[in-house]
Amino acid sequence: MSDISARMEPLTPLGTKTPKIDVFGPVTLSEVVDCALASFSARLGQQDAARNVLMRFCGSALPGPGQAVLGTVTVFWTGPEQWMVMAPHDTHEDLAEQLKALAAEAASTTEQNDAWCRFDLKGPNLADVFERLCPINIRASSGGEATRTSIDHLGCFVIVGARDAITVLGPRSAAGSLHHALVTAIRSAI
C-alpha cells in the first residue's frame, strides 16, 4: 500500500530497494546507483568554449576517442566533440543542469541519470571475464579507456579504471539481462 504523501522511493535498475552486490571468489560485481550522468555535446562552432567549460568542471584535460578521465567526476568520450560526464548522484542529481548553467549556448547537455544501469567489477583477471563478453582487449589497456561495445546484444560502455576495476554502463531497462550476462561470464571465467 502506497501513501501518496510519502516520499517517492527509488528502485535500483535491478528492481530492488538496495543495490545488488555479488561476490564470486575474487570478483565482486556491484550494481551502482549513486551515479549521475549527463551527455555533453559542443554546439556547432562552439567547440573551444565547450571544451573549456568541461575541462574546468572536471579539472583535467578532456579524454580523446576511446579514452576516459576517471575521478570524482569522470568524463569519457562518446563521439566527436561529445562526452559523457559521470558524478555521484547524491551530489549531482542535476548534473545536466549544472553543466548547462556553465556552458550556456556553448553546449547541449541532457540528463542521462536513469538511462543507464551501472555495474562495477572489481577483482583480478577481469580480462578473463571480459574476453567472454565483448571484443575489447582489456589485456592491452592500462586504465583510462572507455569503449562503446555490444554485450549480449546490448549497447554498452565499458570503462576501464584499471585492469582490476571495470565499469559497465548498459541500457537500464535491460539491467536484468546485462547482469545475467556478467554473472554468467564471471562464473565461466573464474
Next chain:
Amino acid sequence: MTQSNRLDGGLINRDRPINFTFDDIPYQGFKGDTLASALLANNVRLMGRSFKYHRPRGPLTASSEEPNAIVELRDGARKEPNTRATTAELFEGLTAKSQNRWPSLAFDMMAINDRFSSFLAAGFYYKTFMWPAAFWEKLYEPIIRRAAGLGSAALEPDPDSYDKGFLHCDFLITGAGPTGLMAALTAGRAGAQVILADEDSLVGGRLNCETITVNDQAGSDWVRAVQAELADMPNVRIMTRTTVIGAFDHGIYGALERVSDHLPVPANGKPRQILWRIYSKRSLLAAGAIERPIAFEQNDRPGIMLASALRAYANRWAATPAQQIAIFTNNDDGYRSAADLQAKGVSVAAVIDTRPDAQTSAEWEVLAGATIVNTSGRRGLTGIQVKLADGSVRHIKCGAVGVSGGWNPNVHLASHQRGRPEWHAEIAAFGPGQNLPQGMSVAGAAAGHLSTYGALKSGVEGATAVLADLGKAATAPELPQAEDAPVKITPFWHVAGAKRAWLDQQNDVTAKDVKLAHQENFVSVEHLKRYTTLGMATDQGKTSNMGGLAIMSELAGKPIPQVGTTIFRPPYTPTAIGAFAGRSRDADFRPVRKTPSHTWAEEQNAVFVEVGMWLRAQWFPRTGETHWRQSVDREVLQTRKSVGICDVTTLGKIDVQGADAATFLNKIYCNPFAKVPVGKVRYGLMLREDGIAMDDGTAARLAEDHFVVTTTTANAVGVYRHMEFVRQCLFPDLDVQLISTTEAWAQYSVAGPNARALLKKVVDPEHDISNEAFPYMACGEVSVGQVRSRLFRISFSGEMAYEIAVPTRYGDALIRRLVEAGKEFDAVVYGTEALGVMRIEKGHAAGNELNGTTSALNLGMGRMVNKKKDSIGSTLSKRDGMNGPDALKLVGLKPVDPSKPVPAGAHLMTKGSPVDAAHDQGYVTSACYSPNLGHHIALAFLRSGDSRLGEVIRLVSPLTGQDHDVEVVSAHFIDPEGDRLRV
C-alpha cells in the same frame, strides 16, 4: 578382452584406469587414451558401418581427419552423434555406440546394400529416383534417409552452455607441433603477444607419436621442456583442445575450444565449449601434414589404416590393432611404422613397397615393386594378397596394414579465402599457394618441410619473419638437433584393376566411381566432387581428395596441378551449432527490456507481450475474468468513463537540442515545426526519402533550442538512426545535438474524464495544471513528491489525457502513487490491448497503418505535407503514382450485421464485383471489438475511401472464413470533433 593389444610405454597414465562402454560392452582404458586407442588396445577394430554400403569399418587415422570411426557419444540429452572416436578423449563412464547399423554392429541387415553396390554407384540417386516426381518427398527421400545414416540426434535440449569470446594477439600460431613450438619460443622470447592453439589435448603434434629424438631427448620430453618455458611467459597463451576452424577477413580467426568435452559433465558454471574470435596481427599456419592412403582392392577393412596412425597408436597410446602387421608404402616414411611397431614387439609380416628399387632389410621382409591386390576378413582384416614384382601373388596373414602414400601439407586454413594450393613436385603433394589470407604465413610440414629438423627450422624462420614484420627484434633460438631425412617418394595413388578400391571412406566413394563420373563427362573437379560426393562428408575429404584428383589426372591425361583442387571451407572440423549460438538460446535468446512498472504489473498478474525486446503488460486480469476480452473491455470502458493509467515508457524519446533544433525538425517532419511555441507539443509525421510514411509521434518544445521527440515503440531505434544520419550526413551545417532518453524517464499516460482530478492529487500543488494553465497540447516541468517530472497534455486514446514522466528510478513509486490516488475514481491500469482498442476507436494510425507502403495521403494526412518548406520525403510524395484519384484512403468500417467481426487482413470488394485481385478495393489494417459501440470496428485502406462514406461494401477474408457486408464510416468512431481532448 583385457587390453590384449596394449603395448609397453606410451603417453598414457596406467595409474588412472578408466571404465567405458562401447555398444553396451564394458571395457577399460587409461587416462590419455582416445576412444579409438582404448578400443584398439581391447582388440576392437570394428567401430562403425559405412554411410552408404554399411561396410564394416575401423579407424583409418589417429586424428581429426578420421573418416570411419564415427560414433555416438554419451546418452540422453548429451548424446552426440557423428563424433570421431579418434579424437574423443576417454573419461570415466563414457558410453559410446556405433551408428548406422541394425540390429547390431557385427550383423547389420543394411549391409545388403553392399551386395547391390553395382546399382548404387555414383549418380545412383539422380538416375534412379526420378519418376514419378510425387514419390520423391513421400517415399524415396524417407527411405534413403533411413538407410543412409549418420547418428541420431538427442531430441532433447542440450543441457550444456557454450560461450563466445574474443581474443587479441600479435601472433596466432595454429598447430603446436615442432614448428609451432619453435615459432612460439622465438616470438615469445621476443615479447610478442602469442596465441599457440592446437586441437589436441597435448602440445607437441607428431613428436608425441614418434620415436624421433630432439637434442638426444625423446621428442615428447623435448616438447614438455619447451612447453614449460612457454607456460612461464605471460605473453604466450597456450590453448590446447582448441581447433582454429576458419580464417576470416583482416587476420580474424574462428577457434573452438573444447573446454569440457573430455569431462563427463562440465564443471559448475563452465561452458562445454567456447567459440573464440581471435584478432591477430599476423598468423602462422603450422598445422602439419596429413598422410594419405593408397587405394587398393578391399582397402577399407578394419585394421587397414594409415602407417602414421599405426605408429601413433603404438608410440603415444601403446596400442596396436593386431599383433601381426604389414606395411604398404610408396615412400621411406612407411618404414618408420615397421620399425616402431617391431620395437614394441609387434610382428611385421612384410613391407610392401611399390618402388621397384626399394632396399631390402635385415629386420623384415621388403617386397619391392609389389602391391596389395586384395584383402580378406569381413569384420576385421585377416590377410592380404600381394602381387609381387614378378607377377605372382602371395597371401600374407596379418591383422593390420599400415598404408603410406606420402604426406599432404595441411593447407586447409591457407585456402579459406579461395587461395589455391600449389603443386610441390618434390613431395608429390599440394602445398600452400601465394594467395594466402591477409597476414598469414605457413611453416613446417604445412609448407612442405616434412623432416623434424626442417619443421623446427621453418618454425624459427617463420616467426622471425613475422617479428620483423611487426617491428620486433628477435634472437633466433638455437636449433635443436633432429632427423632431417629427405623425402623419398615415388607417387603411387591406386592399384590398377581394383573393383572396390575406396578413396573416400566416409562417403563410400571408390576409384571406380571417379572413373564413372569422368566417363559421364563430369570432368571438372567441382563436378566430380558433387557427382560422386567425394570429399563432401564431415571430414571434407582430408584423406581422400588427393586420391580422387590423381585418378582424374590419369583419366584426363593431364598433370595433377592442372586438374586443380576444390574449395576449402570453414569450419576445419565439424562444429556444434550450439557453439555458434553461444549463450543466446532459450530465455536468453535476446535481452529483455522491462518497463518501470514491471514489478508492479507482475504483482497484478498482468499478461505480458513482447514488443520489440520490451515486455509490456497486455492486460490486467481481475478476479472472475476468464477471457481476455473481459479484462480489455473493462479497461477501455472504465478509462472512457473515469480514468485509466498506462505505462508508455517504451515509446522512443529523443532529446533534440541546438540553435537549429527547430529547423532540423522541420526537415525531419513533413509538417511545420518552426513556429511551435515553447511549452507546446505538436503531432508530427516523418516521411522516408521516397515519400512513404516512416513514423509518427510528437515533439515537445521545452525551450527555444530544446525539443523532446517521441517515436513509436517499434521504430525508436530506426528513427534515432535516421535522425543521426540526417544530422551527420545531410545537414552537417545545422547546429543540432541528439541523444536518446527513452530509458531515462518513466512515462505514464493518464487518460479519461477524471485524468486531471487524479493528477491534481499527485502533482505537487505549486504546479497549476488546470485547463486554462495547462491546455491541450501543453507541456512543462512539474514535480511529484518533489521529484522532477515532465508533464505533456497529449492523448492517444482520444480522452482528455496527460503523459507524466519521472526519472526512471521513481517509475515504480509513481505507478503505485497513481493507482493509490486513482482509487477514488475507480481508476484502472490498462495494457496494450486496451490501448489498441482506444486508438482504433479514435482512428489513430499505428504500426499497422504505417506499414511501409502508405503515404500521408493514404493516412488521410495529405494536407500535413507542407508545401511551403522542403522536408525529407515531401518532394517524392508528390509522385503521380502516389496521388491518383483512386488512392487508398484510411476509413473506418462497421459490420452491417453487428454480430459479425471485421478481421484485420480481410480484403474489400465493391458489391457486385468479382472477388479477385484485379477488383480489390483495399484491405483492413486494424480491427477490434469496441466495447463502447458494442460491435466490431476496423480501420482500413479503401480506394477513394474518403468519398465513399456510407457505402456498403463486401468484406472477404478467406483466411478467417468471413464474407459479409460492412459499411464505410469515418475512421473516428469516438468523439470525431475532439471535444473530449480539450475539456
